[in-house]
Amino acid sequence: MEVMRSLDDCKAKLWNDYLNLTHALTQAASKTALSLEEAMPALASLREGIYESLNQTLHEYYAVRGLEWLLFARPEYQTLEWHWNPRATGTSLEPDIRGVTAARVMVSAEVTTSPRPSGVIDSRMRATLTKLSQMAGAKYYFVTSPQMARRANTKLAKANYQIEVVDLSTFKQPL
Numbered sequence: 001m002e003v004m005r006s007l008d009d010c011k012a013k014l015w016n017d018y019l020n021l022t023h024a025l026t027q028a029a030s031k032t033a034l035s036l037e038e039a040m041p042a043l044a045s046l047r048e049g050i051y052e053s054l055n056q057t058l059h060e061y062y063a064v065r066g067l068e069w070l071l072f073a074r075p076e077y078q079t080l081e082w083h084w085n086p087r088a089t090g091t092s093l094e095p096d097i098r099g100v101t102a103a104r105v106m107v108s109a110e111v112t113t114s115p116r117p118s119g120v121i122d123s124r125m126r127a128t129l130t131k132l133s134q135m136a137g138a139k140y141y142f143v144t145s146p147q148m149a150r151r152a153n154t155k156l157a158k159a160n161y162q163i164e165v166v167d168l169s170t171f172k173q174p175l
Helices: 007-029 035-073 120-133 147-159
Strands: 079-084 097-101 104-111 138-143 163-166
Touching: 007 035, 035 079, 035 097, 035 104, 035 138, 035 163, 104 120, 120 138, 120 147, 138 147, 147 163
Parallel strands: 104 138, 138 163
Antiparallel strands: 079 097, 097 104
């Protein structure tokens, strides 16, 4: 896990990532395919060029928003040192966000950017909540839609896990 830089540094990096993605999209959109045979390889190239970066940039953004929510909603966390896996590259033993003090884990949080809990997303949610339930500290699961929040709360009630679900789509307070 990496130590989180300041929120301003994180946001500046995210803005740069956004600009790079929009540049790649603009470049791809400026090319006109004259046939289906030209169009499909162009789409494949576009997906290869931006898909992973798009997913990881959104994950990183919502991790930053999750930290903003934690600092706003839980002022007692202001003094913690924050660590994260900004590009969802942590091990199965690490959360996306971790708050520590004196080497003691106080907060563990996971982030999902999926808007709907259907298909494989639903089974991933179960696995993520199970993983999170076994971590130290207060536990938070950050989602980006009311549908995901409802489904996560249903799973938590059935499993009896002590995890707070936070729907970041309702969090408008900037720091």
